[in-house]
Amino acid sequence: MSHTVITTTTTTRTSGESGLNLGYTRTIPGLLKIGQLISLLIAFLCVFCTRGWPSWAAFQYFEVVTLWFLVAFLIFFLMHLCRLQRRMPCINWPLTEFFHYSVGCILILIASIIASAKSGGASALVAGSVFGFIATFLMAVNLWTSYSVACGPQSGRSCPSPASGSEPVTCSHGRGCRLFNVLQNKTSMASPAFY
Numbered sequence: 001m002s003h004t005v006i007t008t009t010t011t012t013r014t015s016g017e018s019g020l021n022l023g024y025t026r027t028i029p030g031l032l033k034i035g036q037l038i039s040l041l042i043a044f045l046c047v048f049c050t051r052g053w054p055s056w057a058a059f060q061y062f063e064v065v066t067l068w069f070l071v072a073f074l075i076f077f078l079m080h081l082c083r084l085q086r087r088m089p090c091i092n093w094p095l096t097e098f099f100h101y102s103v104g105c106i107l108i109l110i111a112s113i114i115a116s117a118k119s120g121g122a123s124a125l126v127a128g129s130v131f132g133f134i135a136t137f138l139m140a141v142n143l144w145t146s147y148s149v150a151c152g153p154q155s156g157r158s159c160p161s162p163a164s165g166s167e168p169v170t171c172s173h174g175r176g177c178r179l180f181n182v183l184q185n186k187t188s189m190a191s192p193a194f195y
Helices: 022-026 028-048 056-082 093-117 123-150 176-189
Strands: none
Touching: 022 028, 022 056, 028 056, 028 093, 028 123, 056 093, 056 123, 093 123
16 A cells, blocks of 8 residues: 655745845945946946047056946945845945945045046046046945944944853844853853863
């Protein structure tokens, strides 16, 4: 006598767990990243497609800086769009983006100033430097809006210490409190004979 067992597995996904976060493109940080990507792409293409640069080194620097940060911001944008930062919790993404945007803001500002000074009146080079200034402005706005997330005060976020013998408390805002509580539990459970 044989028995047949049929097992049916159903998997449901809520709208918040889908692969792409298309709602991010309608938020202020998403729109700022899109604006930065477009302005850096236009700045790069304006300089790249121009023949006969008045200052080869200045515009080579401008190309390298704009292309580097274009690729880096595209990676950040895709990470937010695909929610990849949740799969790599070992990296503090807001702080990483903050430092990257601050360095990018300074370097692209310097490159745009040099490109505008060395443009020699070539309209495509002037347009490239103008779009570099636009990208710098958008990065500065992004820095200003993300400062409170990355470096701002964490008011009202204190971790309760666990009762003795209980598991460490994991706070919703980070892993640092859990590590502190693990260390606190190990030191409070150690007997004085081991010292």
